[in-house]
Amino acid sequence: MTARSGRGPLAGVAAQVLIMAALAVTAGLSVAGWLAGLAYAVVLCSLLRSGMSRAGMRAMGPANAVTLGRATLVGAVTALVVTSFEHTVPLPVLVTLVGVALALDGVDGQVARRTGNVTSLGARFDMEVDSFLALVLSVYVAGTVGWWALLIGAARYLFVAAAAVAPWILAALPPRFSRKVVAATQGVVLVVATAGLLPVALTRVVVAAALASLVWSFGKDIAWLWRAEQERRASVAAAHRDRVLRRTVPGMRRTRRPASVSA
Numbered sequence: 001m002t003a004r005s006g007r008g009p010l011a012g013v014a015a016q017v018l019i020m021a022a023l024a025v026t027a028g029l030s031v032a033g034w035l036a037g038l039a040y041a042v043v044l045c046s047l048l049r050s051g052m053s054r055a056g057m058r059a060m061g062p063a064n065a066v067t068l069g070r071a072t073l074v075g076a077v078t079a080l081v082v083t084s085f086e087h088t089v090p091l092p093v094l095v096t097l098v099g100v101a102l103a104l105d106g107v108d109g110q111v112a113r114r115t116g117n118v119t120s121l122g123a124r125f126d127m128e129v130d131s132f133l134a135l136v137l138s139v140y141v142a143g144t145v146g147w148w149a150l151l152i153g154a155a156r157y158l159f160v161a162a163a164a165v166a167p168w169i170l171a172a173l174p175p176r177f178s179r180k181v182v183a184a185t186q187g188v189v190l191v192v193a194t195a196g197l198l199p200v201a202l203t204r205v206v207v208a209a210a211l212a213s214l215v216w217s218f219g220k221d222i223a224w225l226w227r228a229e230q231e232r233r234a235s236v237a238a239a240h241r242d243r244v245l246r247r248t249v250p251g252m253r254r255t256r257r258p259a260s261v262s263a
Contacts, residue, residue, distance in 0.1 A: 008060035009045040009052075012068045016041035019076045027090050030083040037079030044071055048125065055121045063112035066104060067125050073101040074133045081140045094140075095195045101133060102187050130183070131156045137190040145193065145204045152186055152211050155218060168229040173221055182217040186210055 020037045023029050029037070048068070052060070060068065077097050080089045108126055112118045131153075138153030163170045173179075189210040193203050 008065065008068065009048040012048070012072055013041045013045045015069075015072045016075045019072060020079050023076060023079060023093070027080060027083070027093055028087070029079055030086045032086065033079040033083030036082040037075050040075045040078050041072075044075070051121050051125070055119065057119075057121065061112075061117045061119075061122070062115055063108045063117050064119075064122050064125060066108040066111055067122065067129060070101050070104045070108070071125075071129045073097050073104075074129055074136065077101065077133065078136050081136050084140065084143075091195065095191065098133070098137065098191055098194060101129075102191065105130065105187070130187075134186055134190060137194055141190060141193040141207065144196075144200060145207050148211070149193075149207050152190065152207070152214060155214055159218060159222075168232075169222065169225055171225055171228060173224065176221075179217055179221070182213050186214060 016037060020029060020034065024034070052058075077094065080094050080097070083089050084094075105126075108122070112122055135153030135157070138150050141152075142149040159169065189206055192198060193207055196203075198206065
């Protein structure tokens with residue numbers, strides 16, 4: 001998995017195919033499920049290789065290898081969820097795959113820190129895998145609790161899409177512990193809802209509460225980003241006014257002092 005060039009991502013595609021082959025035997029993947037899983041694996045491989053190329057990385061490293069392992073599990077979950085549109089899939093298999101993927105969520109970060117391989121690519125890779133898993137699970141859960149559950153998985157993608165009209169929304173955010181708690185809560189709630197551990201009515205309440213906390217978290221981040229953008233604009237405007245005044249008001253121009261003449 002730490003082989004040079006793009007062999008690591010390609011190994012991920014091979015692992016994805018093997019997992020889906022096993023699922024085809026045990027769970028009976030549909031054609032659409034196969035196509036969804038394969039499309040996911042190909043896109044993942046392409047994006048990961050492109051990211052490694054831009055970052056100048058010739059090897060994935062152990063932390064990214066763990067994240068790639070999680071990503072292949074997410075691909076298997078995707079294949080099962082798409083298959084569930086046509087026929088029932090074994091719930092224990094689906095929940096096990098999701099549980100292992102979530103259990104490994106903190107492992108890649110720990111490995112990166114302990115091996116000194118913390119990179120921006122690794123952080124982005126980890127975040128994208130988490131986001132896509134939440135999207136896939138919200139699609140599955142929506143079939144039970146209602147279409148509005150899709151908002152849990154779509155929230156981050158809507159946030160990024162908003163940058164098309166408000167580029168400032170993609171500015172760097174300060175670390176916030178509550179953001180991590182809310183993100184972790186979404187994963188737990190989606191797993192509970194997927195496993196059907198609670199009555200449907202109670203599941204709706206729990207998922208709605210998770211969605212409310214997610215809206216609050218995103219709202220808080222957007223408010224902080226807007227205030228930061230307003231401060232930036234005010235600073236730019238003040239600097240522009242200062243430059244204009246220096247050009248138009250003689251008393252504010254900087255004049256060169258004559259050189260002193262030594263006695």
